[in-house]
Amino acid sequence: MYGGREDGRTPTLSFREAYEALRKGLVRAGKGDSEAEAEARFYLRWLYGLSTLAFLEAMRVGKPRVPEPLISAFLRARGWGIPFAYLVGEAEFFGLRLTVTPDVLIPRGDSERLVEAVLALTQDDLEKPRHILDLGTGSGALGLALLSRRPRWTADLLDVSHTALRLAAHNARRLGLAERVRILWGDAFATPVLPEGLAAAYDGIVANPPYVATEEIPALAPEVRWEPILALDGGADSLRPYPRIAALAEVLLRPGGFLAVEVGGGPERVARIRGMVSPQMFEFAGEVVDYGGRLRGLLWKRK
Numbered sequence: 001m002y003g004g005r006e007d008g009r010t011p012t013l014s015f016r017e018a019y020e021a022l023r024k025g026l027v028r029a030g031k032g033d034s035e036a037e038a039e040a041r042f043y044l045r046w047l048y049g050l051s052t053l054a055f056l057e058a059m060r061v062g063k064p065r066v067p068e069p070l071i072s073a074f075l076r077a078r079g080w081g082i083p084f085a086y087l088v089g090e091a092e093f094f095g096l097r098l099t100v101t102p103d104v105l106i107p108r109g110d111s112e113r114l115v116e117a118v119l120a121l122t123q124d125d126l127e128k129p130r131h132i133l134d135l136g137t138g139s140g141a142l143g144l145a146l147l148s149r150r151p152r153w154t155a156d157l158l159d160v161s162h163t164a165l166r167l168a169a170h171n172a173r174r175l176g177l178a179e180r181v182r183i184l185w186g187d188a189f190a191t192p193v194l195p196e197g198l199a200a201a202y203d204g205i206v207a208n209p210p211y212v213a214t215e216e217i218p219a220l221a222p223e224v225r226w227e228p229i230l231a232l233d234g235g236a237d238s239l240r241p242y243p244r245i246a247a248l249a250e251v252l253l254r255p256g257g258f259l260a261v262e263v264g265g266g267p268e269r270v271a272r273i274r275g276m277v278s279p280q281m282f283e284f285a286g287e288v289v290d291y292g293g294r295l296r297g298l299l300w301k302r303k
Contacts, residue, residue: 015066024036048064081222099174102226104167110296111296113296113297129153132206133155133202137168138164142208156181201257204253206261208261212232213234213238256302260297262297284300
């Protein structure tokens with residue numbers, strides 16, 4: 001052990017030593033150099049509530065000193081595969097800090113591409129008020145990200161998990177968006193009955209549904225398997241939620257409204273999803289490609 005003891009009992013490291021211990025430990029755990037550096041930096045900033053400039057100053061002067069157990073416990077948990085976002089209770093999405101727990105899917109950067117696509121699709125009518133529906137909202141990431149960039153929009157956030165809805169409501173309050181949001185409980189992806197409380201019509205529907213085939217879940221990365229099975233399991237063919245989403249869009253979307261859904265799997269699965277949306281009622285508006293070049297989303301406009 002390097003470093004000293006701040007109180008005569010607990011071993012401590014200088015701030016830079018703590019950063020290096022985190023970085024090297026994460027590399028040993030299999031993280032790439034840049035990912036390990038970013039995670040070590042974010043953890044220390046989160047731990048002490050530091051801005052970017054304050055972090056750089058702490059690195060320069062070596063203070064505050066960091067209790068060594070905070071470093072070893074964090075590295076041990078990461079070694080077990082517990083996602084970073086669950087350990088710190090936060091995830092960043094589209095520039096927003098969202099509270100997350102193991103009760104919800106961790107918002108991912110690739111899903112930001114769906115938000116960007118919706119914003120581009122609606123660029124020509126920025127002043128138009130829209131009321132949108134976020135199906136299976138989880139932490140509220142998609143709906144809240146859209147509201148953060150469209151000040152005249154409102155949203156209904158729907159989920160079957162009461163715990164997820166409490167978290168989505170908390171995030172709406174945290175971001176100052178609560179007065180533009182309704183929190184609704186209901187099973188959007190399974191039951192043929194319309195969830196109670198839905199509006200008569202919407203100007204947009206967004207969804208990041210479960211789209212992993214049941215038999216593929218054991219092969220997911222260890223970190224992903226910590227996330228709620230309800231948010232991952234798309235049934236035997238991974239497509240269980242999509243017919244229901246298409247049916248809801250037919251009933252609930254106003255003419256000119258958009259439907260934006262995240263998808264996974266190969267071209268055959270995506271083609272089947274496209275086939276579930278009626279070309280007589282919807283105009284296909286484009287594909288969404290994620291940062292890794294994979295097809296990640298599909299968009300339509302209601303005729």
